[in-house]
Structure formats: C-alpha cells, structure tokens
Amino acid sequence: MIDKLKEAVREHLEELELVIGYGEGYDPLHATPIFVRRPEEVDRLLWNPLCVYNLATYLYGLKGKKVGVVVKGCDSRSVLQLLNEGLISREEVFLFGLPCSGVLDLRKLAERVDVGRVEEVSWQEGKILVRTREKEETIPLEEVLQDRCLSCPYPTPLIYDVLLGDPLPPKGENEALLRQVKELEELTPPERLRYWKEELERCIRCYACRNACPLCVCQDWCAAEARDPHWISMRDGVKEKWMWQVLHALHLAGRCTGCGECERACPMGIPLLRIRMKINAELRELFDYEAGVKEGERPPLLTYQVSEPKIEEPKW
C-alpha cells in the first residue's frame, strides 16, 4: 500500500501546496505527521499501525490552501463532518484514502514491553515484532490495537479522491467501546460520579484533548478559556475538570465522529472516549444519526422536527 501511496502523492503533488502524511518519528515505536512539499520528500512517507494520528485535525487551520491529506476510515469521517459543517471546502482538500485494519495503542504495548528501550519494530501478517536491547517479542496485533479499532465500523474511508488498497469489511459496530459505556451505566449515579471524580482528578487541563480533536475549531475562542461568560474558573479542583470535560463533550454533541484522538492524546490516560460514545449512542437512538458518515447531513442539534417520534412527552 505504501508504494501505491507514494506513487499517488508523487502524481498529485504538483497540484497541491502540501501533502500531510505519516513519517518516521523519534523512535521506532512512533510515527509522526509529516508535511510533504517537494517530490524528494515523498519517500519519507510511511504506512503501518503506528500511524495513529488523525491528520484531519490540520485541515481547518490550513483553510485557503489546497492540501492533500492521508486518511484512514475514521479520519475520513472527520473530514466529512468538517465538510458537512461548512468548515472546510471540498475543492481545497485532496484525500488519499487508506483502508486500515487498526492502529496501535501504545499504552497497551507498554504493558508488554519496555517501550523506552525499543530498538527495532517490524511487522508480520497480523503481528508486531518488537526488539528491545534485552529481548525480542512477537505480539498478535489484536492484543495491542486501540479499543476503537477492535470493532471498527468503517475501516475503509467513506470519502476519498484516490483509494490506495482494497476496501476492508467492517469489523463490527463499535461493540468494544459500547461495552465500556455499558459497564459504566451499570453503576449507580453516585458510584459513577465517584468514578469520574477519580478519573478526572488526574486531568491537568492541558487541553491536549481539545488540540487533538479534529472538530475543535474554535482555537483561541474556546469557551473554556473565555472570561465572558466565565464557564470555568482557573481554580484547580475536580469540579472544574469535570466541567471542562462536560463542556467539551456537549460542544461535540452531534459532531464527534469517535476518532478517539482525545483519549489517545491525553497524557493522564483518562478514558475520554467513553463520554463521547455515550452521547453518540444517545444521538443514534434519538435521531438515528451518526456524525460524518453521510454527505450533506445536518448535525441533529442544529435542526428539529415538529414532532419528535423518539422523544417522550415530559411526565407533567
């Protein structure tokens, strides 16, 4: 697939200002976003399960330029959602679509190998080979993929200009993530509050979840930092952290495509995707809606129906 990708990038580079793809990172376990502008840079491109980042995050900031971007299935949904909201224009993006069978969760891998001492990583059919200074280990990919990839509903990009590889069938309907939501729902509300307090206690409000989010386009105008209205104070308490996460989730309601970048980017390992999945599941039930899967669809909270079949009348 990588040869096809390089070939396609080379072919279209001339008509594009830059192409955003994945390249080698600072160690064998990390890929990093790279910006290809010249033909000789094309060979730096990389494609493997380390390509975790959602490159659609860059698109809004690069508005006005004609940009090529490498997208996986999940990333393509973010692009589609940005398009549906009119935040970017279709003429300005060129999508190199890659069918993806899952990306790595480095936290899971860290439980198996000393990730700080990895010297070489290679790939076999369905397996990752990791060589550290001390030993070599072969791990089935299924055991170290991100949870969201385990039952990925859209491994093949939903929107693209060129598709570089054969389409892959869906792995499921997000069962792995929905199970996590379900587990939380089985707790009583006070237990759940305790759970979130414990998890969110660790939040350092670095806003990495926001910065990694492809749909968080407000940048310097983010409500979290606004002084008027002053939604969240600078006080360092768990309730402010809780408020920030609720604010983030509500501002993404009907927009979040569940790409999981918030959770991956979180330096404190807070299970943020569960919050998003809960809202997404409710929206699916209420409005039969999923963000970023259909072209031209309006987010459900920006529209209404005179009679809402799924919303019950208030009890009084």
Added chain:
Amino acid sequence: MSGMEERERRIVGFLCNWCSYGGADTAGVARLQQPTDLRILRVPCSGRVNPLLVVKAFLEGADGVLVSGCHPGDCHYVEGNYYARRRLELLKRFLPFMGIEPGRFEYTWVSSSEGQRWQKVATEFVEEIHRLGPFAGWEDEG
C-alpha cells in the same frame, strides 16, 4: 407543602418569559401555594437555555434544575423550543452518565394560562429533589 418541614434545597428554574414565567405568575395571582425553594430565573425562551447553564448550576451547588418553556408549537419565536427540546433531552440522558442522578434535571412545558399546571410541576419537582436529598457533588473536595 414540600420544603416546609425540612431544610430548603437550592433548586433553580429557568422559565421562559412568554409562558412558564407567566404561568408561575398566574399561579401566584390565583393564590396557589408554591414551594419556596425553587428559585426562578426568567429567560427570553427555553431555546436560550444553553445546556451549560444547567451544568454550571449543578457545579455551583444546585440540588435540582428545572427548565420550562412554551408547549411545542407555541413558541413566541416560532421554533426556539423545538431546538431546546432536542438539546435538553440529550442533556437529560447525558447528565446521569456523568454522575448526576436522574430526576435532578427535568424540562417541561407550561403555558401562561396554566397556573394550576405550574403549581403541580413546581410542587412535584421540588418534592422529587427533597426525596433525592442534597446533591453530594463535590462536597468531599478539600
């Protein structure tokens, strides 16, 4: 009447200027007794109620939050409450997931002629909050 025997709870009501606020007034003019621990905030429309206002109220120590607007179809601004209905329904389903008991947040529709209905809504909502007790929230925080 609820709330008379025990300590009052902090309960916030966001009421639409064009209907529920008038409805509460109608109830008052008709001398229908209402609970005293519901603090009413007048808003121009239920569509004005940013879900974050509700969240913020809980953050600042509210034990319950009620939003009441015009019946769907009767919005002074034609469609404000249709948008509100979607947002508030989602919020109602979402808040319990983040740890706020179901029942602490409710939304409903009361017109300005429905004084009796307002009395019923306010009384029953306040009773429910008393049943749930104070929202523990962030109390154990140092």
